[in-house]
Amino acid sequence: AQSVTQLDSQVPVFEEAPVELRCNYSSSVSVYLFWYVQYPNQGLQLLLKYLSGSTLVKGINGFEAEFNKSQTSFHLRKPSVHISDTAEYFCAVSLPSGNTPLVFGKGTRLSVIA
Amino acid sequence: DVKVTQSSRYLVKRTGEKVFLECVQDMDHENMFWYRQDPGLGLRLIYFSYDVKMKEKGDIPEGYSVSREKKERFSLILESASTNQTSMYLCAGTHRAGGVNEQFFGPGTRLTVL
Numbered sequence: 019a020q021s022v023t024q025l026d027s028q029v030p031v032f033e034e035a036p037v038e039l040r041c042n043y044s045s046s047v048s049v050y051l052f053w054y055v056q057y058p059n060q061g062l063q064l065l066l067k068y069l070s071g072s073t074l075v076k077g078i079n080g081f082e083a084e085f086n087k088s089q090t091s092f093h094l095r096k097p098s099v100h101i102s103d104t105a106e107y108f109c110a111v112s113l114p115s116g117n118t119p120l121v122f123g124k125g126t127r128l129s130v131i132a
Numbered sequence: 133d134v135k136v137t138q139s140s141r142y143l144v145k146r147t148g149e150k151v152f153l154e155c156v157q158d159m160d161h162e163n164m165f166w167y168r169q170d171p172g173l174g175l176r177l178i179y180f181s182y183d184v185k186m187k188e189k190g191d192i193p194e195g196y197s198v199s200r201e202k203k204e205r206f207s208l209i210l211e212s213a214s215t216n217q218t219s220m221y222l223c224a225g226t227h228r229a230g231g232v233n234e235q236f237f238g239p240g241t242r243l244t245v246l
Contacts, residue, residue, distance in 0.1 A: 027172065050232065061136075061222055061237035062175075069232055108174060119165055119190065120235055124174035 020045040020111045024123035031099055032131050039094040039126045041109035051092040052110040052120065053083055062108065068092060069114075079103070104130045135159075136225050136238040144244045151210040153241050155223030163226040163233060164206035166190075166198065168219045169240070175222065181206055213245045 025040040043049065050069050054062040066077025073085040083094045092109060106127050110120040139154035157164060162183045167175040167190075177190030179198040187198050195217060199207040206225075210217055221241045226233040 024174075054237075059240075061239045062224075063237070064234060067232070067234070119177050119180050122167075122175040124172060 020049060020113070020121045022109050022111055022121055022123035024107075024109055024126050026126050027124065028127045028129065030129045030131060033101055034098050036097050037095065037099050037103075037128065039107050039109075039128065041092045041094065041123060043090050043092065043109070043111050045090075045111060048114060049111045050114055051083075051085060052112070053077065053081070053092070053094050054108045054110060054122075055079075056106045056108065056125075058105070065094070065107070099128070099130050101130050101132060103128060136223055136236050138221075138223050138238040138241050140241050141239060142242050142244075144246065145210075145213050146246055147214060149210075149213050149245075151213050151243065151245075153208040153210075153221055153223075153243070155206045155208070155225075155238055156204050157206075157223075157225030157236070158204065159225050159227040159236070160203065161226050161228065161233075162203065164200070165224040165226075165235070166196075166206065166208045167222045167224065168192070169222055170219050178208065213243075215245050217243065218245045219243060 021044045023042045031037045052067045053065040056062045066075050068075045068085045076082045106125045108125050109123040112120045136157045165180040166178045181187050181200040197209045223238040224235045
């Protein structure tokens, strides 16, 4: 079975500072990896995904993530955050078979301070 | 644009009532999912469905049932609502893009059981 650990439940950061949201996963087989964002009172929106190939994945809104197989990590980064990035961020994994549900981490609440 | 809609954004029900949460997707895809989201617990899978009239239990199916009579509609049923079912409920459907089943989420239904 797969599992996901998001190491920080809350991350406060000043506007225009860089941020890293950490995600580690556990799986005995290859997986697909995802980051979703949830703005207040909304559903989840896909930020980026890693399927295979280049380990550095770029997503929407200036976010990127790096897949590290040896450390079983998929950390999300942004070089300069904005107030509008305040949201909850979820890391998720799935098997490549295509029909398996996503397994989510517990989420990291990013608060950007002016 | 891919779209997943949920019948209500906010719902208030009394203990013991039968509650129906409706979800409709326009992606013509087989897979649909119901999650509940609680602070500090992330998203937990309640039920999912791979096709019409098919259903699979997720991680926390107790107290819930589902119905999938048409491909585009997936209903979550609380047979006798209880206060511990107060939560945010998120529906998702999948759309195949780039060889991957990507999950798209509805806006969520915030259910309060009094």
